[in-house]
Amino acid sequence: MIRVVLPPHLRNLAQVKGEVELEVLGQATPQTVLDALEARYPVLRGTIRDQTTRERRALVRFFACEQDLSLDPPDRPLPEAVAAGKEPFLIIGAMAGG
């Protein structure tokens, strides 16, 4: 079971509260987690990664275990603690402001 934390706007869009728990087939990577997330909540397609290129949207970041995984290859395995459900996979709207 993979735990995913969505930013507030996407929780509203997907109509979920709190963390999302996902069953991921095979190895847990950003790509397989996002595939499972989008399969559960199709309305999130295009909001985290481009629907055509599948690339991460520029102002969305992926954190876990106090690491920034945003620039990792999408098929790199997530940390063991994430794969084991001990730590969440955080999807973050990049902070911006004046």
Add this chain to the structure above:
Amino acid sequence: MSGVRVLVGTHKGAFVMTSDAKRKQWDISGPHFTGWEVYHVKGSPADPNRLYASQNTGWFGQVVQRSNDGGKTWQAMEGKFAYEGEPGTHKWYDGSSRPFEFKRIWHLEPSLTDPDTVYAGAEDAALFRSTDGGQTWGELPALRQHSTAPNWAPGAGGMCLHTIILDPKRKDRMFVAISAAGAFRSDDAGKSWQPINQGLRSEGIPDPNAEVGHCVHRIAMNPSRPDTLFMQKHWDVMRTDDAGDTWREVSGNLPSDFGFPIDIHPHEPETIYVVPIKSDSEHIPPDGKLRVYRSRTGGNEWEPLTNGLPQSNCYVNILRDAMALDSLDSPGIYFGTTGGQVYASADAGDSWNPIVRDLPAVLSVEVQTLA
């Protein structure tokens, strides 16, 4: 009992405002989609309870929302917007070529007859259509693939397709406008397009009379006269009586012929409304006075409408999609400002009152006349 429903898109969400035919007391719901930019909300002429809304942020991209109950509840649609085939290129501000890249939907135009069919105008300029209530979208690519498209260039607000007008008498005819490419017409339901910019003159482009390249801000049609269109261009208010084949200027005595919205009285097709803005470099009302101007003569002769509008120290802007008229016997006019006010007139513009004063910057205003 008849009434109206005003649909307002803002920088931080959407609002739905309803009133009876007196248009004095308003019930306001929202914000819907809080924190998202809502470029446009519009209802289906075929089913007034069917609404579509375009919400977007730089973080999470484009979402289309649909309501089947007049805006009480909303459902996010899953469809994506993708250019068909090779995206092609357009001109960038520095004259270089740049690929078309989807950014957002500026305008949603529901079919006149089918609540499940809706058109969407995109930035970078392209026209999309859904025939399943917004669930899936397909591009009508002939417009973006027009032979002039490699020479289109964005206006300051981006290269947006912001106006879509469906002809009520010729079912395959539609008009669109793109900043800053100009106006285009299709007579075959979007399979092919022709620029309709003859008569437009824009001093800010190398050839002021060019076939394309004009910064058209808005076009309006009264359905009773579909061959007559009025245009607020970057500078100049224009008119055509031959479906865009030729245009002539009708700016007349306006204090400034720069502006964004333009609209037409529902029962008097020669009565038109604009909101003059001082200049393209300032984007504020002339003299700090917020004035709607009305022409009852199809242009050239204009009168200021000021009763109830601020006549000093007012420096808001009114954006291109932020004015609309209802079709009650005494038609109501509504417009929203970048200062967050939504003003309403229940007497065709003779007097005005704010429905609300402190919304986020208003991007769009539409109105539905309810039976």
